[in-house]
Amino acid sequence: MKQPFKKALHTAARTGCDGVQIDARNELRPSECSDTAVRQLRKLLDDLNLRVGSVRFPNRRGYAEPTDLQRRVEATLDAMRMASQFRAATLVCSLGALPQEDSPQRSELE
Numbered sequence: 001m002k003q004p005f006k007k008a009l010h011t012a013a014r015t016g017c018d019g020v021q022i023d024a025r026n027e028l029r030p031s032e033c034s035d036t037a038v039r040q041l042r043k044l045l046d047d048l049n050l051r052v053g054s055v056r057f058p059n060r061r062g063y064a065e066p067t068d069l070q071r072r073v074e075a076t077l078d079a080m081r082m083a084s085q086f087r088a089a090t091l092v093c094s095l096g097a098l099p100q101e102d103s104p105q106r107s108e109l110e
Helices: 004-012 035-047 069-085 104-109
Strands: 019-023 051-056
Touching: 004 051, 004 104, 051 069
Parallel strands: 019 051
Antiparallel strands: none
């Protein structure tokens, strides 16, 4: 929804949804999830009879791209922790294009 985050939650509840997907890059970043913020948001979700079905973490480059790979892995781990805080069992992200099987880059991934 193209609405501010909390307003979108209210709209989702009002339209009969029982779950939402949180965008961990553009809506609610893991760095913004203090323990207090998580408690408050979980209370709001509970009050609206909503649950977090999944957390979406769009990344600009796949994991086969070596540039800034460690930073992407750490950011993905932060998104996984955030998903866990909201009891979401699913993290949606793009792995990116995988190298061909006979490619030297492929052996680096294995």
